[in-house]
Amino acid sequence: MERNQLRRQIAVMRQTLFDQGFLDEQFIQLEELQDDTNPNFVEEVATLYYRDSSRLIHSLEQALEKSPLDFNKLDNYLHQLKGSSTSIGAKKVKAECTQFREYCRTGNGEGCIRTFQQLKKEYALLKKKLETYFQMARQAGPTQAACRPK
Amino acid sequence: MNLSNGKGSMSTSTSGAGVSDQFPVGLRVLVVDDDPTCLMILEKMLRTCLYEVTKCNRAEHALKLLREHKNGFDVVISDVHMPDMDGFKLLECIGLEMDLPVIMMSADDGKNVVMKGVTHGACDYLIKPVRIEALKNIWQHVVRKKKNEWREIEQSGSVEEGDRPAKPSEEADYSSSANEGNWKSSKKRKDEEEEGDERDDTSTLKKPRVVWSVELHQQFVGAVNQLGIDKAVPKKILELMNVPGLTRENVASHLQKYRLYLRRLSGQHQTSLNNSFMSPQEATFGPMTSLNGIDLQTLAVTGQLPAQSLATLQAAGLGRSTAKSGIPFPLVDQRNLFSFENPKLRFGEGQQQHLNNNKPVNLLHGIPTSMEPKQLTNLHQSVQSLGMNMQANPHGAQNSPLLMQMAQPQSRGPILNESAGGHVPRLPSSVTQPIVTSGVAGGILGRNGNADNGRGAGYNPVLQNSSMLNYRLNQTSELPSNSFPLGNPPSISGLTSKGAFPDEVNSEIKGSAGFVPSYDIFNDLNQHKSNDWDLQNVGLTFDASRQSNNLQGSLDLVHQGFSGSQRSIQGRNQSNVVKAMFALGDTDHGNSQNITQNLNPLLGDNSIRVKAERIPDVVTESSFFPEQFGQDDLMSALLKQQEGIAPAENQFDFDGYSLDNIPV
Numbered sequence: 001m002e003r004n005q006l007r008r009q010i011a012v013m014r015q016t017l018f019d020q021g022f023l024d025e026q027f028i029q030l031e032e033l034q035d036d037t038n039p040n041f042v043e044e045v046a047t048l049y050y051r052d053s054s055r056l057i058h059s060l061e062q063a064l065e066k067s068p069l070d071f072n073k074l075d076n077y078l079h080q081l082k083g084s085s086t087s088i089g090a091k092k093v094k095a096e097c098t099q100f101r102e103y104c105r106t107g108n109g110e111g112c113i114r115t116f117q118q119l120k121k122e123y124a125l126l127k128k129k130l131e132t133y134f135q136m137a138r139q140a141g142p143t144q145a146a147c148r149p150k
Numbered sequence: 151m152n153l154s155n156g157k158g159s160m161s162t163s164t165s166g167a168g169v170s171d172q173f174p175v176g177l178r179v180l181v182v183d184d185d186p187t188c189l190m191i192l193e194k195m196l197r198t199c200l201y202e203v204t205k206c207n208r209a210e211h212a213l214k215l216l217r218e219h220k221n222g223f224d225v226v227i228s229d230v231h232m233p234d235m236d237g238f239k240l241l242e243c244i245g246l247e248m249d250l251p252v253i254m255m256s257a258d259d260g261k262n263v264v265m266k267g268v269t270h271g272a273c274d275y276l277i278k279p280v281r282i283e284a285l286k287n288i289w290q291h292v293v294r295k296k297k298n299e300w301r302e303i304e305q306s307g308s309v310e311e312g313d314r315p316a317k318p319s320e321e322a323d324y325s326s327s328a329n330e331g332n333w334k335s336s337k338k339r340k341d342e343e344e345e346g347d348e349r350d351d352t353s354t355l356k357k358p359r360v361v362w363s364v365e366l367h368q369q370f371v372g373a374v375n376q377l378g379i380d381k382a383v384p385k386k387i388l389e390l391m392n393v394p395g396l397t398r399e400n401v402a403s404h405l406q407k408y409r410l411y412l413r414r415l416s417g418q419h420q421t422s423l424n425n426s427f428m429s430p431q432e433a434t435f436g437p438m439t440s441l442n443g444i445d446l447q448t449l450a451v452t453g454q455l456p457a458q459s460l461a462t463l464q465a466a467g468l469g470r471s472t473a474k475s476g477i478p479f480p481l482v483d484q485r486n487l488f489s490f491e492n493p494k495l496r497f498g499e500g501q502q503q504h505l506n507n508n509k510p511v512n513l514l515h516g517i518p519t520s521m522e523p524k525q526l527t528n529l530h531q532s533v534q535s536l537g538m539n540m541q542a543n544p545h546g547a548q549n550s551p552l553l554m555q556m557a558q559p560q561s562r563g564p565i566l567n568e569s570a571g572g573h574v575p576r577l578p579s580s581v582t583q584p585i586v587t588s589g590v591a592g593g594i595l596g597r598n599g600n601a602d603n604g605r606g607a608g609y610n611p612v613l614q615n616s617s618m619l620n621y622r623l624n625q626t627s628e629l630p631s632n633s634f635p636l637g638n639p640p641s642i643s644g645l646t647s648k649g650a651f652p653d654e655v656n657s658e659i660k661g662s663a664g665f666v667p668s669y670d671i672f673n674d675l676n677q678h679k680s681n682d683w684d685l686q687n688v689g690l691t692f693d694a695s696r697q698s699n700n701l702q703g704s705l706d707l708v709h710q711g712f713s714g715s716q717r718s719i720q721g722r723n724q725s726n727v728v729k730a731m732f733a734l735g736d737t738d739h740g741n742s743q744n745i746t747q748n749l750n751p752l753l754g755d756n757s758i759r760v761k762a763e764r765i766p767d768v769v770t771e772s773s774f775f776p777e778q779f780g781q782d783d784l785m786s787a788l789l790k791q792q793e794g795i796a797p798a799e800n801q802f803d804f805d806g807y808s809l810d811n812i813p814v
Contacts, residue, residue: 026279033194033282041194049187079231083257084187086279 006140013133022126027089043134049088050127056081057123064113071104074112078104092122174289177201178222182212182240183229183255188278192227195282209235216248223250224292227276230256230263238270245271246414249407251291255280302406303399362404366393370404379412 017023027042034041060077063070082097096119103111179201183189189205196203204223206212209232216223226244230237241252254267255276267275273291276284362370373390374382384402391401 029279029281030191033191033198035198038194045187045190048190052186076231079257080185083229083231083278084185086257087185087188087191089279 003140006136010133010136010140013129013136017129017133021091022129023089024091025089026087030089040138043137045088046130046134049084049090053081053084053123056084057120060116060119064116069109069112071107071112075101075104090123090126093119093126096122174292175200177289177292178224179203179288180212180215180223180226181205181228182209182226182232182237183207184232184234185229188229188280192280192285195280195285198282199286201285208232209237209240212240213243213247216244216250220248223248225251225253225273225288227253227255227288230254230258230267238266241267241270241272246411249295251295253288253291299403303403305402305406366391366396367404369393370401370408374405374408379409 018027030042030045038044056077060074060081063074063077078097078101082094082101085093085097096115100112100115100119103109103115177199179196181189181192181196181203183192183205184207186207189207193203193205204215206215209228212226212228216226228237228240232240237254237256241254244250244252251273252271253274253276254272255278256263257278259277264275273295274288369391370387373387376390377383377386382405384398384405387405388396388398388401
């Protein structure tokens with residue numbers, strides 16, 4: 001059936017996200033929280049995450065334009081962004097945050113800017129993938145069950 | 151949120167477990183985190199665990215919720231990094247005020263941060279991302295805390311026999327297994343018989359809590375002071391208090407907390423002393439007295455007040471009234487000092503230091519922060535002079551109430567600096583200002599009628615230095631003023647010797663209903679960040695005023711004045727002032743002895759004055775002790791209080807304060 005096919009596709013896509021390191025275990029935790037009372041819980045969380053973190057990304061951008069760089073401030077934003085990303089299971093974004101923070105710690109402005117570009121890239125990429133994923137999932141209906149990646 | 155006790159429905163099982171089969175279902179959790187994503191996830195996880203969740207993204211809002219719904223939550227989970235308030239600060243506030251288990255969490259898993267959590271009293275520390283498994287077990291912290299409470303009571307019970315010397319409240323529960331064994335064995339039977347019923351009731355996690363209202367607490371402090379902190383055993387306290395329906399167990403646990411509070415105060419004072427040098431006498435005396443008393447007592451009890459701080463405090467208190475010399479300090483001053491200090495300590499320093507260590511301290515600091523440097527210097531000076539006086543031996547004549555004393559900036563100035571050691575700066579500005587000066591200070595506390603002296607001036611500083619001052623006050627037995635009723639030797643360091651003092655002081659301070667409320671309020675305020683200070687204070691003051699009829703009118707006025715000025719950060723001071731007013735005016739309640747008497751008349755007059763002056767001054771000063779305070783009375787009260795100061799936590803439990811007014 002088309003539905004089954006769709007479901008299979010979704011499952012594959014989901015697996016890929018894990019395999020490619022976009023998402024980690026935490027995402028599964030979220031999926032496990034999803035139930036009948038909150039059928040779109042994961043999507044809601046992701047939406048909230050993107051809304052909130054876009055503000056952080058923007059702040060980071062602005063802070064990076066200043067000179068000299070205020071590493072403390074940058075680190076602050078990063079801490080928040082990292083916290084959110086971790087909660088949602090955005091693995092690559094989290095890794096970039098960590099790297100970015102390391103540059104901040106050592107006062108490497110050049111490294112910061114470079115990493116930030118990476119961060120933005122990963123951030124946008126994941127967003128797109130998740131959007132597609134959720135769209136498909138909604139189409140398939142609420143019977144999607146969380147299953148651990150192999 | 152109030153699960154009508156999700157726990158309440160628990161069947162009382164064995165006394166040990168005290169949990170029903172249902173538990174931990176319905177556990178009432180308050181989650182605080184500025185990250186909305188995390189908040190949402192946590193909420194969902196907790197709901198899945200069948201807990202009752204309330205989420206909050208601002209620490210101040212969380213505190214407000216907690217205060218408005220006392221006993222409405224069982225456990226709090228808070229993030230460490232938050233924009234409006236440091237998670238650790240919130241942790242301390244909660245511990246002081248509500249004594250709830252608090253779990254910290256953060257994406258930061260560095261050892262230092264985790265250690266910080268431990269030292270600030272967190273029950274647990276979770277690393278983000280938080281897994282639901284970790285949340286499933288948070289109920290254990292609630293049970294553990296209750297269990298410890300029980301133990302506290304048991305142990306307190308044994309104090310009655312006087313076998314136990316003032317047990318460090320902190321470890322009270324577990325002083326030593328040997329001790330415990332003894333206590334338990336010998337007293338258990340007796341306790342059980344006496345409190346068997348109570349025990350049964352409390353076999354459930356939550357035992358029926360006695361509401362320690364302001365008046366009740368004042369009575370308690372008075373009794374403790376009378377007995378002497380070392381000799382204050384629940385049984386005797388209970389007898390002295392003579393409150394029907396109050397059990398020794400209640401008193402014991404309250405005593406435990408009070409002691410803890412005192413200790414913290416002393417610990418905190420040490421740290422915060424430097425910061426807030428308060429010139430407490432004046433302005434904030436009124437409301438603060440209750441606080442101060444407690445702080446002082448704590449300090450006194452713990453005997454930790456650093457000599458310096460003590461001196462400072464004394465100086466501040468003493469010096470307030472007129473020039474350094476000749477300020478009649480007697481009890482009054484001391485009292486003022488105490489009270490100021492407490493609130494000041496809390497408020498001013500606020501968050502930082504005080505919170506960490508002593509609850510009481512925090513209260514004080516919060517209050518005056520806006521002292522102008524000049525004032526501070528004055529305060530310092532006066533404080534110093536006080537200290538000097540005190541140490542050397544009472545100056546004698548320092549009539550003007552502590553508050554007012556500060557007004558004499560000049561003379562004080564140098565003193566403060568010396569003694570304050572640095573933190574003074576804060577005080578002066580506010581101190582010199584009229585908050586108190588205007589009539590308030592004079593009126594409220596002005597025992598000696600030194601209204602002229604610049605009531606307001608000295609006040610703020612006091613508050614700020616509260617921690618320090620508090621210490622001093624407690625130890626004040628040394629107050630230079632001759633009038634010290636207690637006649638404690640100026641030795642700042644020995645609180646114990648003063649013993650009498652603190653008791654008196656406390657009782658006095660506590661006596662006036664007005665004081666107590668303000669005290670708590672201050673505490674609360676302190677805990678809050680400065681931003682909320684003003685509002686809170688204002689609200690609080692109102693409450694306090696409610697208590698006293700005469701004050702009402704003035705309070706309103708003051709309040710208005712306050713509101714206006716308070717909005718600004720300085721408002722803190724104002725509120726303090728207002729509180730002081732209240733405290734003073736509220737003699738009705740009281741068991742307080744002299745002070746209340748003195749206060750009443752003073753308040754009446756001063757309230758009006760205060761108001762007028764306060765508004766402008768409020769901002770700057772928080773001190774407004776009326777000079778008229780019977781110094782002796784105050785001093786004794788302060789001293790008394792000091793001795794018997796129980797952990798601040800108890801105060802917070804007072805229902806007397808309705809913080810609802812505080813606009814957050």
